[in-house]
Amino acid sequence: MSRFDIKSAAEILGALAHENRLRIFLLLADAGPDGISAGVISASSDLTPSSVTFHLKELSRTGLVKSRQQGRFVIYSATCEYIAPVLEFLHSKCTPLSADT
Incomplete structure (x- = not known):
């Protein structure tokens, strides 16, 4: 995103507004740049593989998650x-709150 505007902010916030997507994003952030596979995400989050795939697609669409092929696995970060x-x-x-209020 070269210029941050309200539409861009809404897309990012919308992607993270779902509890499962936020959990997945935080799990991937904790994993660092090496990333993890969808199978590990599924096992770590108690989500079905199809649910993980659905949420990863939405996070990827907004640029919050990237993927790479590593052998037989797709690794997400x-x-x-x-x-x-x-x-x-x-x-x-946001306007800062006054110290008097």
Whole structure:
């Protein structure tokens, strides 16, 4: 995303607004750049493989997750580059609370 706007922020926040997608994203962020397979995600999250695949597709669509082929497996990893910009975008729109209130 070259320019962060409300549509971009909504897509990122929308992808993370689902509890299972947020769990998957956090699991991938904890795994680091080496990533993990969908099977490991499924076993770690108590989600069915088809559910994991569905949620990974949505996270990938928004750029929050990337994948690579490693032998017979597809390895997924979190792409955290959009997290800071969406938080900065939201923060820039918020008015700090007054110390008097």
